[in-house]
Amino acid sequence: MKRLTHFLGMGANMVAAGMLAAIFATFLIQIAARYLLTQFGVQLELGWTIELNLTLWLWLVLFTCAFVLHERDHVKFDLIYSHGSMRRKRVFAVLSALSIIVALIAAMPDTWDYVSFYKIKKSPTMRIRLNYVFSIYLVFAGVIALRYGWRLIDVVRGRDLTRDDRDILAD
Amino acid sequence: MSFAFAICLAVLFGVAALGTPIGYSMLVASIAYLAASGADLSLAAEQLIQNIYTGYILLAVPLFIVAANIMNAGAISDRLLEFCIALVGRFRGGMGYVNIAVSLIFAGMSGSAVADAAGPGKMIIGMMTKGGRYSRGFAAGITAASATIGPIVPPSIPMVMYALISDQSIGYLFLAGVVPGLLMALVLAVMNYVLAKRGELVREEPVPLRELPRLTLRAIPVLFMPVILLGGIYGGATTPTEAAAIAALYALVLAMVFYRQLSLHGLGQVFSESARQAATVGIVIGSALIFNYIVAAERIPDALAGFLAGINLGPVGFMVLVNILLLLLGTLLDGGTIILVVLPLFIPAARALGIDLIHFGVVAVVNTMIGLVTPPYGMLIFVINAVTGIAIKDIIRGVLPFLAALLMALVVLAAFPDLILFLPRLLGYQG
Numbered sequence: 339m340k341r342l343t344h345f346l347g348m349g350a351n352m353v354a355a356g357m358l359a360a361i362f363a364t365f366l367i368q369i370a371a372r373y374l375l376t377q378f379g380v381q382l383e384l385g386w387t388i389e390l391n392l393t394l395w396l397w398l399v400l401f402t403c404a405f406v407l408h409e410r411d412h413v414k415f416d417l418i419y420s421h422g423s424m425r426r427k428r429v430f431a432v433l434s435a436l437s438i439i440v441a442l443i444a445a446m447p448d449t450w451d452y453v454s455f456y457k458i459k460k461s462p463t464m465r466i467r468l469n470y471v472f473s474i475y476l477v478f479a480g481v482i483a484l485r486y487g488w489r490l491i492d493v494v495r496g497r498d499l500t501r502d503d504r505d506i507l508a509d
Numbered sequence: 510m511s512f513a514f515a516i517c518l519a520v521l522f523g524v525a526a527l528g529t530p531i532g533y534s535m536l537v538a539s540i541a542y543l544a545a546s547g548a549d550l551s552l553a554a555e556q557l558i559q560n561i562y563t564g565y566i567l568l569a570v571p572l573f574i575v576a577a578n579i580m581n582a583g584a585i586s587d588r589l590l591e592f593c594i595a596l597v598g599r600f601r602g603g604m605g606y607v608n609i610a611v612s613l614i615f616a617g618m619s620g621s622a623v624a625d626a627a628g629p630g631k632m633i634i635g636m637m638t639k640g641g642r643y644s645r646g647f648a649a650g651i652t653a654a655s656a657t658i659g660p661i662v663p664p665s666i667p668m669v670m671y672a673l674i675s676d677q678s679i680g681y682l683f684l685a686g687v688v689p690g691l692l693m694a695l696v697l698a699v700m701n702y703v704l705a706k707r708g709e710l711v712r713e714e715p716v717p718l719r720e721l722p723r724l725t726l727r728a729i730p731v732l733f734m735p736v737i738l739l740g741g742i743y744g745g746a747t748t749p750t751e752a753a754a755i756a757a758l759y760a761l762v763l764a765m766v767f768y769r770q771l772s773l774h775g776l777g778q779v780f781s782e783s784a785r786q787a788a789t790v791g792i793v794i795g796s797a798l799i800f801n802y803i804v805a806a807e808r809i810p811d812a813l814a815g816f817l818a819g820i821n822l823g824p825v826g827f828m829v830l831v832n833i834l835l836l837l838l839g840t841l842l843d844g845g846t847i848i849l850v851v852l853p854l855f856i857p858a859a860r861a862l863g864i865d866l867i868h869f870g871v872v873a874v875v876n877t878m879i880g881l882v883t884p885p886y887g888m889l890i891f892v893i894n895a896v897t898g899i900a901i902k903d904i905i906r907g908v909l910p911f912l913a914a915l916l917m918a919l920v921v922l923a924a925f926p927d928l929i930l931f932l933p934r935l936l937g938y939q940g
Contacts, residue, residue: 402788
């Protein structure tokens with residue numbers, strides 16, 4: 339089980355890296371096409387580069403938060419938390435996880451409606467149905483709620499919380 | 510302020526104080542606000558999705574992160590260090606100047622203070638403390654202080670964030686950061702000079718002057734980066750976001766082709782690391798924008814502007830007040846959160862008082878960068894502690910004189926808008 343999640347984690351990390359690399363490459367195509375090819379009289383239709391990049395950027399942020407980032411990677415205001423006793427930290431971690439779970443699950447039905455409503459609309463140049471584009475948010479909200487549910491159980495069962503101290507070099 | 514908004518703030522501070530990631534705290538608080546005001550709960554998702562999906566200039570953020578990581582992985586910083594030692598190492602307290610010079614030039618390539626402190630900063634601290642020539646506190650202090658120059662000199666991720674919330678031109682903001690960056694370097698150098706005189710700090714073995722042309726030649730590609738970047742934007746050739754992609758490509762070519770220090774495998778790691786950092790920043794930006802939507806819907810900035818007008822606070826009083834507030838917040842919060850969440854509150858008031866928004870933005874960004882080295886919660890202090898193991902209290906003692914110097918620079922920049930606006934005006938800024 340541990341090895342499976344490890345490999346899945348590595349795979350997710352590679353997908354995230356791939357999305358970022360694709361953003362970079364698409365930008366280079368856009369720049370090359372606009373500034374170099376036009377000099378030789380070649381005109382390419384390039385509206386799709388911007389749209390593709392914005393889609394990838396949305397997916398990169400939400401996908402990476404859902405599947406790649408650990409608790410220690412995030413920016414936090416941990417001044418009060420880090421000065422507490424282990425017992426207080428545990429209580430804080432439980433309350434924190436609970437608040438995220440409650441908020442995301444409470445918002446889920448409305449959010450589901452919002453995203454599925456976009457099945458009637460397609461993106462301007464690539465003609466992808468926008469409910470597909472935006473569906474990553476549902477994945478994000480669902481997975482984050484699940485992960486914090488898992489974390490809640492883990493903390494109650496005595497997770498070593500020092501493992502979640504912020505890894506500053508991951509900034 | 511409505512009841513729902515009071516709940517929103519209470520939830521935000523409460524949940525964030527539990528140690529919840531800032532991005533998620535803002536998301537939770539926004540959903541609590543929507544529930545309390547009886548609105549559709551999907552508004553939070555809608556704002557987050559639409560702001561990221563339509564935020565073209567935000568795409569500069571991941572690209573600048575890639576550029577900075579390539580430079581650190583590709584040993585580009587090493588060449589820079591060699592060059593700076595040859596240039597200013599010969600003076601008393603020489604490594605202090607080297608430190609400042611490296612930060613200034615590195616700043617022209619990366620948009621992040623943390624990248625500066627963790628990359629070249631770490632190397633310099635190692636060289637300075639070897640054989641006990643400089644105290645660990647001094648070495649760490651000047652490295653932390655000089656790393657704050659990074660996001661002031663373009664390119665700059667914090668400036669992109671400010672452009673986003675204030676609707677100002679990134680191009681002019683970048684230009685406006687050049688003189689303040691040089692001024693910060695100058696005040697730090699003066700402080701280093703003063704300390705060197707008093708403490709008899711050592712000089713470096715002078716590098717023969719005839720070596721200088723060769724070392725300069727080797728470093729020229731690095732020195733050329735800001736020229737390409739700014740030239741591209743102001744020459745009208747590229748948009749700032751495209752310029753960010755060119756910066757990353759340039760760093761890539763330098764590291765892989767010119768210096769041959771970055772393998773394909775290393776490049777993969779750079780992208781993987783950059784993706785994680787970009788998402789960490791991205792979720793904070795996305796959630797902060799939901800929060801800003803709520804703040805705007807509640808008309809808080811207008812109310813604040815009205816209140817400030819009511820107490821007859823002039824532009825000077827306003828700048829003093831805002832700067833003190835930002836410095837206080839900077840001791841507790843991280844710079845990105847302050848720029849995205851706190852600054853929008855003051856923008857209408859600044860506009861109403863006739864304060865130039867480019868001037869205001871640059872001063873505010875300098876201020877939040879100073880916040881990165883103010884104890885107790887100074888991100889750069891933690892970074893240096895993490896990469897070198899120097900005790901936090903030593904770093905704080907070392908950074909204090911330089912912090913004083915930076916504060917003086919801040920006061921000068923706030924008092925004399927022309928220092929900041931001179932360059933943008935030269936290139937057509939009407940303000």
